[in-house]
Amino acid sequence: MTTTYLDLVAERATGRVTDEVRREIGGLVGVGALISEPAELRTYECDGLTGFRVVPALVVLPMSTEEVAAVVRVCARERIPFVARGAGTGLSGGALPVADGIVIGLARMRQILSVDARNQRAVVQPGVTNLGISAAAAPHDLYFAPDPSSQVVCTIGGNVAENSGGAHCLKYGFTTNHVLGLTMVCTDGSVVSLGGDSLDQVGPDLRALVVGSEGTLGIVTEVTVRLLRKPEATRTLVADFPDPGHAGDAVSDIVSQGIIPAAVEMLDALAIEACEKATGAGYTVGSPAALVVELDGVGVEVDAEFDRVQRICHENQATGIRIAQDPAERALIWKGRKAAFAAMGRVSPDYFVQDGVIPRTKLGATLTRIGEMSRAAGLRVANVFHAGDGNLHPLVLYDGAVQGQAERAEELATAIVELCVAQGGSITGEHGVGSDKACSMPKMFTDSDLTVMALVRAAFDPKGVCNPGKVLPTPRLCGERPGPWRPHPLEQTGVIERF
């Protein structure tokens, strides 16, 4: 193949939001559904990755699939770039607006259209929150399994775009494993359904391609999800270890003995300190490492495996084990764990967070190496992550007020992600590529890999109007430098937590 992905990245769509376009769209969705005042537009200038900011020309808040389709048809005709947005909690800049483009906010489409308890399915609009689905299913003892930490506010539309995971995806999988059908507005404004009631469709699985495509293949306006029966039993413990290496070995031993925990989370000393300061959840301050292990399933099986997990922790020199005695204590342990990112503000003015993945067996060695890199750079790194599936979230702490520290911190953060890739891992486990990591894609994929991905994208979006500049690297984007991380406004007010 002589073309490369760069040839396939569509020319930047250069349509403009003129007064005429604004009037036309206002006629389609009602003037009340438009936001064009500069002060209000700035609310939409970034998502959870606050280092990137672009003010859009117009924000549209449609109420139905038909309205989304009508707006997209105008964009396609005028070649105006558009970006779909849910709650704006994404951490990779996937919902970063395009200058002079339109943001199509789906927050007003928040109806639960149906819950079919017998067949364990629900049909929802994209603006329904992740936790909202579980709440609607709860009267039937059902729940929606993917549980990103922002689940109180993040929307299912965003989960579909990012293929969101969460603490429990080691056992239960990701959004892609729980989405059966989608209604999607294509980039030309036509409406299709992908998947449906049946687990299998005839032909290639386009539904699974769209899940995790980060809003670059169309706008999803209706989602059919699979619901799960709440398990009979759940047991949770926190174990302290003399160092992260032993905690990592315990994780490997648990899994290699055939136990698949619902969740295994690790915190190092800095993370424990921050979480404890923020929540008082009962973590042991001063412990070099802690594991949160949760098992669920059939009662007798969970009880037996829970005993084995405790034994494994002791064999790996656990210095203490605390077992949640009731649901309230379990909730408190999780509150502490989930507060980790937000709590970092208590130990450092600024930080960069990464989302690299390594094979689980490389956990101990990688943590040791990160420690060495941290000392060499003279910067502290806090580790809090999904240990069961090797998804690291190293937080590189720095003080932006100190000359040159932000740059060094960014270099260290990048070096850590490259370390993950070098060990056969990934640049992102759940936050997505978005704007943040598009330039890192060539570290993981060859030119020809990216070319084939660009071909697929071009099949869906030949005009390059749908969330341009995300996922695949472009020279324009990769010539720019991202700014340092700043807390998302929702995070500062405690509405959302980072995982």
Place this chain on the structure above:
Amino acid sequence: MAATTSPAPAGSTVQRPSSVDEAAGILRSSRGSVLFRGAGTKMSWAGRPKDPDLVIETGGLDQLLDHNPADMTASVQAGMPLRALQERLGEAGQMLALDPPTGPDGATLGGLLATGESGPRRLRYGALRDLVIGVTLVLADGTVAHAGGHVIKNVAGYDLSKLMYGSLGTLGLIAEVVLRLHPLPEASASVVVPASVQEATARSLDLLASTLEPCAVDWVGDPRGGGSPGRLAVRFEGTAAGVAAQTAALMERLDGSAPEVLTDDDETALWRQYTGAQRPEAGQSTAFAGTLPSQLTAVARALADGVDGADVDVSLASHSALGLHTARFSGPPAQQASAFDRWRRGVLAVGGTVLLRQRPAEVDATVDPLGPAPPAAGLLRAVKARLDPDGRCAPGRLAPWL
């Protein structure tokens, strides 16, 4: 049992590359239509491909590239038979949690991904689409591309491995797959109970609503009722204590319905029988449908109502808690075709999907194996046009959609 593998079509050049590079070279330096072939156990599913100029067999790509027991992942060349992989993984106490009916016939990983075939234990472990974490493809022009990776959790780039699921060789050659593995369960037991289709539907929904966690719930029976209407089988896997507790709990629920517990060889024989019910004998047709689990009764009724005349016979094997059904037709091909066509209409009417699988050639004279094109056919054609612009890969396989 009939011979279940099809030979390569006569008049085609057959190539058997032993590396991805070699496969890419063959495609780069050739022209004309091409068919990818693993063990050939499912070549007659869906549309019949036109006789190709070139057949690329994956039998030379049959190596286990890498198995990381502690990470519970493996990368495999696409031509490796599933049963050979299971043997290797079993040595480490692990398995690929996939039990498709064509597994014992030598079905390969590439063919299984391309056809999306699954088995009873999908209820617990998911289908191959849920177990594949990376893929290497070769496009018709020889471009080699990877997607996904070697770690279970990974959202970098488009998930092309899942795009291959059900693609039936129309988008390119699947050359390698990376898989998520599971530990071999310590114990297994199955409960089998006589059940009409109505009883099977109700019991399957009850099981879904309960805290029991069966790994398979299957019903096999006569959709028209009759003397012995059918049997429901429920399988549990896990620790010995867990399996015993779940089996006991289910037996209690079924008290009075003559349930029976099967383990070891009896259990193996039971599931072989259930799998056998999905496989066509010589001269028979099978078709596969997906619906909501609660629609099993409607699916059976549509099958029974479609039988026209005494010469044609039908049976139904259903993963009843999943809503996936295999119908089997026997009798004169023309009558098989009309019975299939009526069944498909009934299933489509309740919102399901249907694909015609194995059948005698004469069946194709009166029915189109794919049925009405879905609304997304336009997107499928757009993807096909980008990945295989000359239309080389398996022309006719997804006709008339592609």
